[in-house]
Amino acid sequence: MKILGISGSPKAGQNNDTLIEKLLDIASKRGFETDAVFLSSSKIAPCTACGVCAKGEKCIIDDDMQPVYDKLVEADAIIVSSPVYFGTMTAQLKALCDRSVVHRRQGFKLSNKLGAAMAIGGSRNGGQEKTIQTIHEWMHIHGMIVVGDGGHFGGILKKPAAEDEEGMKTAVDTINKVCDVLEMMKK
Secondary structure: OEEEEEEOOOOOOOHHHHHHHHHHHHHHHOOOEEEEEEHHHOOOOOOOOOOOHHHOOOOOOOOOHHHHHHHHHHOOEEEEEEEOEOOEOOHHHHHHHHHOHHHHHOOOOOOOOEEEEEEEEOOOOOOHHHHHHHHHHHHHHOOOEEOOOOOOOOEEEEOOHHHOHHHHHHHHHHHHHHHHHHHHHHO
């Protein structure tokens, strides 16, 4: 089974990129195949609502989203992490979410995949829950099965994430919960 990690940060090698790498490493050690999308090294334009995908055609915007479409479909679970920007996800991540509408319009291709969310804010109460809620809404709209950390919403961290022991525990608990549920689904 395959887990896709998406870092919604425009900053390469920072908190979200390293968090996704850490979580995918945990999943890999548990025997899962992993893949990643780092928006810090991707150029994904916003959706223009042209309607072409509603007619069953491929998105006409030719950018780094094209390989992401396949990665989303190939994954059994999708883990998304975003820094908190003005109380919610980054514009870069929002563009990816909006552009994924092609999968909804063409047969709900992400339906029944597991989804989990992480958010990293500037303080303990820096908008992480709202950011996670927004990511969860995207997942629900696709018909995904949303998984938290076992007691709450998912990974809630403050920066620097690597030094946030309490927050890192929620992220590790979330990836382990995703792995546990995938293993149950496989049986």
